[in-house]
Amino acid sequence: MNLLFVADALDHFKTYKDTTFAMMREAQRRGHVLFACGPQDLHWRSGGSVQARLRQVTLTGRSGKDVHDWFEAGPELVRHLASFDAVVMRKDPPFDSEYFYATHLLERAEAEGARVFNSPRALRDHPEKLAILEFPQFTPPTLVTRAAADVREFHAEHRDIILKPLDGMGGMGIFRVKDDGLNLGSIIETLNRDGAQTIMVQRFLPAIEAGDKRVLVIGGEPVSHCLARIPQGGEVRGNLAAGGKGVAQPISARDEEIARTIGAVLAPRGLMLIGLDVIGDNLTEINVTSPTGFQEITNQTGVDVAALFVDALETGARRG
Structure with a gap:
């Protein structure tokens, strides 16, 4: 398959932990051809279709904290998004006006035949804090x-x-x-x-002491292990970006109940990949823009989360 990743600048990736990198690495391992662009590279002109200025990307096999030459990029090309087998929207938050505009261009591309994951309309319809309002039975x-x-x-x-x-x-x-x-x-x-x-x-929720769990749902199915992000040094926040410690662990029966219920509702709406934030037995957020945690879970447990994602991506592309 030819896959287009819409993401932040590749040379800013921290490959030792980046989830989009893990997706790309697994896709290339399977023989898929990778392309990349940023949301700023999308454009549309009357009488035409949504296109992107992009480059073909080949991973070099190198990665790590001090590795910057982890990919090689070909010359700039311009291609219709509908010409790809799948378009993977992986632009990190914040969900600002430019992100919003990008979802409209991607939705137009869908109308022209592109297969976009996660669905741009679903991204707009499920803001990450407010999406929990649909599931009050699980929230504090x-x-x-x-x-x-x-x-x-x-x-x-x-x-x-x-x-x-x-x-x-x-x-x-x-x-x-x-x-x-x-x-x-x-x-x-x-x-x-x-x-x-x-x-x-x-x-x-006092249970934050045991971690803010990132429970991943791929194609409506919960991943068997989650990443508990445990606050450090008196912090109330477990987020890794705020200094939290990530500890992978099996999901609990309650985690699975929450994940299966929400996955059954949101996957049919076009949300192939969802990251639930669960503290104790309570759902606090539903992340849909660019959920992370693949590499931490895989490195600590051996569960190949990127492989599960690419399995779902291949299935979704075929259905499209």
Whole structure:
């Protein structure tokens, strides 16, 4: 198959842990031909179809923390997205206006025959913080609001809460306010910008001490092991980007229940790859833009997550 990866600049990849790199490595191992571009390389002109300025990419077999020559790129080409067997959208968050525009171009490409994973419409329809609203049976007490009074009322009820912006990533902008309410007003003002911005508030879950689990769902099926991201040094955030320690472990019966229920709903909508954030028995986020954790799980357990993904990608491309 000819595969196009829409991603961030390849020369910025940290190949020792990057999930998109793991996908590409497995795809090349199977004999698939790889191409890459960024969202900024997509374009459309009236009378034509969605195209991209792109390059064919060959992996050199080298990777690691200090390796930068892990790929070789051919000359720039311009090709219709519909000419590929599959287009893999792997642009990292944030989900800003440019990401939004890219999903519209990718959706137009779908109408022209392209097969895009994850579906661009589904990416737009499932913002990573708000997607949990569809599954309240799995979530902790949660509030979504702009109003400071709502947050104060929620804190008065639950006494220990987490506040976070809806567009955050990697643990950015997350605050904990305990029973004493210290700095609650200042934190609300910082996050909601005096009522101009919607935020999410959740009851604090003490189970975070055992890790914020990243449970992967591929083609509607949960991966057998998850990555527990354990906070370090007094941090409340387990995100690896915030210094959390990643420990792979088998998924629990509750993890599997959550993953199978959500996978059965979201996979048919075009979300081939989903990353659920689970603390204890509670679902806190549904990641759909660029879920990670493949290499950490594989390196620690031997479960080849990239192979599971490429299996699903091959199946999805054939169905298309």
